[in-house]
Amino acid sequence: DLDHSLEPARAIVGNVGDLMVDAIGELTPGTTVAAGIDYVVRTHPVTPLTYLYIVDEEKHLLGVVAMRDLLLARPGQILQDIMVPAPFVFAPDTILPEALKSALAKRHRVYPVVDSSNKLLGMVYSWRLFEYVATELSGQLGATVGLDREERSSTPIWRAFLMRHPWLQVNLLTAFVAAFVVGLFEDTIAQIVVLAVFLPVLAGQSGNTGCQALAITLRSLAVGELEEHSMTQLLRKEVVLGALNGFFVGLVAAAAMYFYSTMTGAADALTLALVVLIAMVGACIGSGLFGVLVPLTLRRFGADPAMASSIFLTTFTDILGMGLMLFLATSLLL
Amino acid sequence: DLDHSLEPARAIVGNVGDLMVDAIGELTPGTTVAAGIDYVVRTHPVTPLTYLYIVDEEKHLLGVVAMRDLLLARPGQILQDIMVPAPFVFAPDTILPEALKSALAKRHRVYPVVDSSNKLLGMVYSWRLFEYVATELSGQLGATVGLDREERSSTPIWRAFLMRHPWLQVNLLTAFVAAFVVGLFEDTIAQIVVLAVFLPVLAGQSGNTGCQALAITLRSLAVGELEEHSMTQLLRKEVVLGALNGFFVGLVAAAAMYFYSTMTGAADALTLALVVLIAMVGACIGSGLFGVLVPLTLRRFGADPAMASSIFLTTFTDILGMGLMLFLATSLLL
Structure with a gap:
């Protein structure tokens, strides 16, 4: 628990x-x-x-x-x-x-x-x-994408390759999971191709919302700001922020979907717009949640809470953002 | 220049x-x-x-x-x-x-x-x-995704919303650009739906490769490691690293595309695999380049080199990764 x-x-x-x-x-x-x-x-x-x-x-x-x-x-x-x-x-x-x-x-x-x-x-x-804290903090950003805290711009290229590559393969594996989820809805995409166009929009927004939550969590951890009480508060706050951000970003995205669908003659432009709005709100709520939980979970297992956190986070947000949109479209339109 | x-x-x-x-x-x-x-x-x-x-x-x-x-x-x-x-x-x-x-x-x-x-x-x-440097560094990660350096876990929710939301709308605008590029290839996707499944794979890999380059550039800037000479060296290094990482990750992704296409009975599985490999190499080279150039460009215009850098970077990597795959597929298969 x-x-x-x-x-x-x-x-x-x-x-x-x-x-x-x-x-x-x-x-x-x-x-x-x-x-x-x-x-x-x-x-x-x-x-x-x-x-x-x-x-x-x-x-x-x-x-x-x-x-x-x-x-x-x-x-x-x-x-x-x-x-x-x-x-x-x-x-x-x-x-x-x-x-x-x-x-x-x-x-x-x-x-x-x-x-x-x-x-x-x-x-x-x-x-x-x-010195120690500055070194730790300067490594935080890179650590979220699998960059070793020891790597410098002067690190030889082969050493840099060997340090970075394993995490890119991990990222690929997690991308396959997201791809698998998209693959489940291949028939839906074949019938409503405009959904493929909006895949990067959902993935991008939920990813960025989640990374904001991730960054504030890691910052709070690094400067010793979080205690048991405020951790729960942070979770609640990020969920509410996710809902608010998802709603207002979702409105704009839904409008874009409506006009794009109407222009390209896709059926049911209004339902598609609604699908985008609901998916955006849901995905951003989940992103806020995961942005807090991923570093806490890493820490619980004794790992550096920043390490590869962005890789794990975007796996969740990709699946959530794109999966939710495709699922809703399949349920409501097919 | x-x-x-x-x-x-x-x-x-x-x-x-x-x-x-x-x-x-x-x-x-x-x-x-x-x-x-x-x-x-x-x-x-x-x-x-x-x-x-x-x-x-x-x-x-x-x-x-x-x-x-x-x-x-x-x-x-x-x-x-x-x-x-x-x-x-x-x-x-x-x-x-x-x-x-x-x-x-x-x-x-x-x-x-x-x-x-x-x-x-x-x-x-x-x-x-x-104190100053630690404060600067602890803000770096968040700044890349549009999180204000002043925001703490204790910042009131409405203030946090007003500080974060504008950057999420910027991110949405940039996502529309990526969506527009995907939209150019709607006919291609309609005919080869498996391409839609691989969109998140290309976007995810080029994004993560680019963020590694971004992180090492920002780290080097923050600790005063880069001089005129080594800046050019860093560019060259990230391009070579992008090619290497893109090739080896691309091989695995190409194999996955080959098996997936064969399984789902898509035509020309081998050509599709080749498309994924070439797109991955090209996208990762570009990602390394942009990862260095985005913070340098922000700095050139007098801005914080970290500010929203990840938002701008992923716009480029999204367009490059997904655009290149769809362009190659259209050129070679249709």
Whole structure:
């Protein structure tokens, strides 16, 4: 059922633990400021220390001291007196969209990472978070059409071919399914050829409507915007939007069908126009639904929610758009 | 001609100047370390000073002093002696993809921005660069199908409708063009109905091949990877990839056409298979070409290269894929 795919957002695979490095600058709370400065001076090779981490004997994080506060303190003070207690920390399993949101709000240069008992495990630089997320996001568009996240414009042509081709064969297989559905109505098309002319219109509209829903779903997943509650809301919203968009686009398409049928002398122009309108509304509602469900389903199976999502989505929207029109025409006109 | 669209990459609109803030921490080279520390202490409200900027009377940037270096110096030294001269700087018109690349390499917290005569104009925080680029990239996928970069899953339904619907009507108009091309061959379809069954196959394959080329082009633009030289290389590469992918996918599709035609007793199964193969190769070559050219053309006209790019692209690929198959069938079989 749906419930399992409604867990908190995890578009970007990985968590803070994956980007964590060993902490530097661990000192005890009783250390004097003078000794602290001495520690900073003697750190070789010179590393860009931003904070000192104040820990007890069991490595529990008690507080942090910024370089600036060290500078402003009297040499005889102890670090416990000038540290910021209970600093902002990440857990190693904090998911990256959530960590990114915190980093944008806090704007620290580096964050301590602690376990559930507040033991210091390491630290994570904010630039690593940003770099990772930017890399993920720049791969999202390509991933929907089976483009490897690693491919660059400089990737050699044979490697690019081997990376892209398998997904094109998958796309072909899914296109055969859509073709099979169209094939079921060969007799209908033979009798009302104008329907063939409107096949690309139905496929194009439902595909684009679905891709809009897909894009907003992936965007929300990537920036950690979706929670269990709003996921259901998003589904409802995309269904309503699909109905609205399908209706107003369908009206124009129906008018076009009416004039085209009348001009080419096809029988029952008005019924054909109605078929196009109903098919468009139905197809766009389904497209909104699939646009949300395809990435959620991919994620549920542990896959990248963007990966080949557009290929799977257009299979559904092709079948729905073209199948519905041909089915309605067969039912109402033959 | 093409030359104008081959200027250096500018996918992400805007430059460093757009994200610049006033510099804080400007001091003269003759200031003593003690006076420098005094300046830091007296800065109210306490701002997270990372560097002191050492400037002459005309605000030319001579060097920077990190807080840590201030901490380690003797009080009587002057800032000129401990500053890092000729620090890394941005110009206000440095484009953002380029600034991002530098920021990922340098990993400073904040960068000075100077004019061409090295006068300090302000500074830009690295988190602003990352935030901006992440926002741009997270909008890229949606932008290709006419989804506004501002739309979130929380955007009210009527606002979402008004933002999305115009592009769906544009998509409908472009679909009519594709339908018109199919309509030119109505007689052909009436005589060889199996062609209608293969319309979605051609449209789907050329569309997906084109979207792969589109995605790699937009990705390269966004991360500042394309220069004049490699843009032409990318075009050549996508054309060759289109030919290769079209050939191997076309072979499978041709085999499917052969068996389907034989099964359903259509005449000239072998010629129909050949038609599918040639159409697929031609359509995929064209798709690779359009996938690169559509975003470059949008950019040339000053538009966001991603905006509605998929809508324009699939118009071309639809016409090319379906038109070529129907044209070849008409030429060779009727």
